Every structure is written in C-alpha cells, then in structure tokens.
Amino acid sequence: MSKVDEFEELRPLLFSIAYRILGSVTEAEDAVQETWLRFDGSSARPTSAKAYLSTVVTRISIDVLRSARVRREAYVGPWFPEPLLSDPYQDPERSVELADSVSMAALLLLERLSPLERAVFLMREVFAFEYDEVAAAVGRSEAACRQLLVRARRHMEAGRPRFAADREERQELATRFFDALKDGDVGGLQELLAADVQLVGDGGGKAPQLAKPVAGASNVSRLLGTVFPWLIRVDVTCEQHEINGQPGAIFRDRDGKVLVILALDVLDGQIQTIRSVINPDKLGHLGPVADAWAIDREVKQARRGG
Known part of the structure; x- marks a missing residue:
C-alpha cells in the first residue's frame, strides 16, 4: 500500500483524534494536513502507520491546544467547540461511546483537563489505544500516563454528560x-x-x-x-x-x-x-x-x- 493510501485510510481517525483534542474543525484539519506533510517527508516507513500517524497528530494537536487555551481565556462570552455535523471515524461496536465523546457537553468537560490529560484520556478511553501507544504519542512513560489518566477520569466522572440512549x-x-x-x-x-x-x-x-x-x-x-x-x-x-x-x-x-x-x-x-x-x-x-x-x-x- 502506498503512503497516500495508508494515510487516506487513517485520515478519519486522525481527524477524530485532533477534533476531540482541539474542539475546532479548522484546527483539526490543519493538524491532519501537517501530519501528512511530516509523513510524506519522512524517508522511514514505520512498522505501524496507525501508531505513527496517531502519535504525530496527537503531538501537533497538544501544541496547538496549548496556544489556543491562552486565546480562549480572553474569549468574549461562553466558548463552545466548532459545530461538527458528522464524525468521519466510524466504529460500529463503539458508536454510542464515540458519539457521546464528541458532544458539546463532553468537549466542554474536556476543557477542564490539561492538554496532556486530555490527550491521554481520549487516546485510552475513547479510541482504546494501548498504554505503550499512548505513552509514545504524548512522550511520557506508561506509569506517568496511568497517573494522567487517573486524574483525567476523576475530573470527567464528576460531570460526565448523560444522554437519552434511544x-x-x-x-x-x-x-x-x-x-x-x-x-x-x-x-x-x-x-x-x-x-x-x-x-x-x-x-x-x-x-x-x-x-x-x-x-x-x-x-x-x-x-x-x-x-x-x-x-x-x-x-x-x-x-x-x-x-x-x-x-x-x-x-x-x-x-x-x-x-x-x-x-x-x-x-x-x-x-x-x-x-x-x-x-x-x-x-x-x-x-x-x-x-x-x-x-x-x-x-x-x-x-x-x-
């Protein structure tokens, strides 16, 4: 499979990760595009394109979020995520969980977390990455990621949104x-x-x-x-x-x-x-x-x- 084909197959997942971290459609699209440029410009061919690209888009998104949070502090009135009409990443076995995680209520709750906590929580709890993959993505040890996840869960459980199941x-x-x-x-x-x-x-x-x-x-x-x-x-x-x-x-x-x-x-x-x-x-x-x-x-x- 060519690099282009590998990337396009994973693009929906990469966008979904970036959007949940950033709460912005435009910034998520930019993060995905930057991920492609880095992938295309690399001479190495990773063993797992999914792990590699998820790591790249997560790190880019964390950096963007850190600067975005400063702008949000000066925002006039309540800040909401950019509306998303449909999530391109579809996993039928986890469709309800994925839909709940992209709701405005959930994204606003994620704003309580630090960028690292947010990334770890999403990769582990929403997208079900293994701890070693999460650790590689955020540049921390597995033990540190487990601690970050505990703190993130504590914040999220207090206000986790609930919706009508039907x-x-x-x-x-x-x-x-x-x-x-x-x-x-x-x-x-x-x-x-x-x-x-x-x-x-x-x-x-x-x-x-x-x-x-x-x-x-x-x-x-x-x-x-x-x-x-x-x-x-x-x-x-x-x-x-x-x-x-x-x-x-x-x-x-x-x-x-x-x-x-x-x-x-x-x-x-x-x-x-x-x-x-x-x-x-x-x-x-x-x-x-x-x-x-x-x-x-x-x-x-x-x-x-x-």
Missing part, C-alpha cells in the same frame, strides 16, 4: 421542539424543556448574542417563542441535523447562508441544555456565513412594522 426518541423530541420553535408555540416548547433548562449562546463578540445564559423552562420558552418566529418571517429556514452527535439544527438566511446552529442535550424525555453558536468564525466550515447583524436589523425593522 436515538429515535431524541430525534422525535427534537422534531417537536423545532416545529414548536418555528410556530412560536411557547406552551409546546415549555412542555419539552426540563425545569432547570439552560439556553447559552456563543457569539464571541462578533454577532448578536445573549447577554448572559437564560435559565428555567418558562424563561427559555418565552424567549425562543418570541425570537424565532420573527426569524422565519424574514425567510430564515431551519434544517434539522445531528450536531456533535446530538439533535440540533442549522438556521440559514434566504440565500442559504449559515446563520446559527442550535444543539440540544436530551435526557429523560426533556431538553436539558440548548447551545447556540452564531460566531461567524466557527461556522465557515459549514459553508458561506450569513450577516447576523443585518438579519438582526431586519428583524427589528419587521417588528416595528408590526
């Missing part, structure tokens, strides 16, 4: 939610929300966003039931999609450009958390991005006109 049940609930959203059915929305539901938005200071998170089924349903019907009036459309392995939707302007995504956490037949990403910097990989400020002005003008 995918059809989640999707059915999401369909009811988005139908009520488009209709401005406040009562219908409130029935689907947990009492302590939270609505949190990521605009990064670059688009209209919530001043602060909104909590409680009554408050969230009133806000959503007021805002979204006006978006529909100015020709914004809603497309249901899985977002990071969980139910969600992409909203587009009349020209088909991406305006905002909503991602839902569903548990026990209710929506526990609603996350919106409207920062244009995090939507570009999904296609052309709408001018959220212009749509906001159009909505305000429509409301004044009745």
Whole structure:
C-alpha cells in the first residue's frame, strides 16, 4: 500500500483524534494536513502507520491546544467547540461511546483537563489505544500516563454528560421542539424543556448574542417563542441535523447562508441544555456565513412594522 493510501485510510481517525483534542474543525484539519506533510517527508516507513500517524497528530494537536487555551481565556462570552455535523471515524461496536465523546457537553468537560490529560484520556478511553501507544504519542512513560489518566477520569466522572440512549426518541423530541420553535408555540416548547433548562449562546463578540445564559423552562420558552418566529418571517429556514452527535439544527438566511446552529442535550424525555453558536468564525466550515447583524436589523425593522 502506498503512503497516500495508508494515510487516506487513517485520515478519519486522525481527524477524530485532533477534533476531540482541539474542539475546532479548522484546527483539526490543519493538524491532519501537517501530519501528512511530516509523513510524506519522512524517508522511514514505520512498522505501524496507525501508531505513527496517531502519535504525530496527537503531538501537533497538544501544541496547538496549548496556544489556543491562552486565546480562549480572553474569549468574549461562553466558548463552545466548532459545530461538527458528522464524525468521519466510524466504529460500529463503539458508536454510542464515540458519539457521546464528541458532544458539546463532553468537549466542554474536556476543557477542564490539561492538554496532556486530555490527550491521554481520549487516546485510552475513547479510541482504546494501548498504554505503550499512548505513552509514545504524548512522550511520557506508561506509569506517568496511568497517573494522567487517573486524574483525567476523576475530573470527567464528576460531570460526565448523560444522554437519552434511544436515538429515535431524541430525534422525535427534537422534531417537536423545532416545529414548536418555528410556530412560536411557547406552551409546546415549555412542555419539552426540563425545569432547570439552560439556553447559552456563543457569539464571541462578533454577532448578536445573549447577554448572559437564560435559565428555567418558562424563561427559555418565552424567549425562543418570541425570537424565532420573527426569524422565519424574514425567510430564515431551519434544517434539522445531528450536531456533535446530538439533535440540533442549522438556521440559514434566504440565500442559504449559515446563520446559527442550535444543539440540544436530551435526557429523560426533556431538553436539558440548548447551545447556540452564531460566531461567524466557527461556522465557515459549514459553508458561506450569513450577516447576523443585518438579519438582526431586519428583524427589528419587521417588528416595528408590526
């Protein structure tokens, strides 16, 4: 098998590792591309391309994450990962675990870990690498990796996200939610929300966003039931999609450009958390991005006109 073929076969796995470490589609793609350049430029042919490439992409991702964390500390408002529509790495035997590990809730929980803890946890717990492979990837001894994993597990277990196990049940609930959203059915929305539901938005200071998170089924349903019907009036459309392995939707302007995504956490037949990403910097990989400020002005003008 040629180097190109070996790499392309492993590309989905490499992207999945990089994305979970970085929480960024664009940075993960860059890390995978840099991994290819190093592989292509090496005269040696590793015994295991999977082990070698996983090590390279992990080390590159750790370095990128260390610099990214400084930027995130200065981020305006809540920071969410870049939305991922589908994870290219498929392992049918572990599909549920892989989907949960790429959810926004899980990726935000991973932010509590150091870059090394994050890499060790993902390689061992999510991708099931052996300890010697994990140690080679992060440049630490196996004993050190075991200690890193213990600390990472401790942090993760405290807030590990739980989701509805039945995918059809989640999707059915999401369909009811988005139908009520488009209709401005406040009562219908409130029935689907947990009492302590939270609505949190990521605009990064670059688009209209919530001043602060909104909590409680009554408050969230009133806000959503007021805002979204006006978006529909100015020709914004809603497309249901899985977002990071969980139910969600992409909203587009009349020209088909991406305006905002909503991602839902569903548990026990209710929506526990609603996350919106409207920062244009995090939507570009999904296609052309709408001018959220212009749509906001159009909505305000429509409301004044009745």
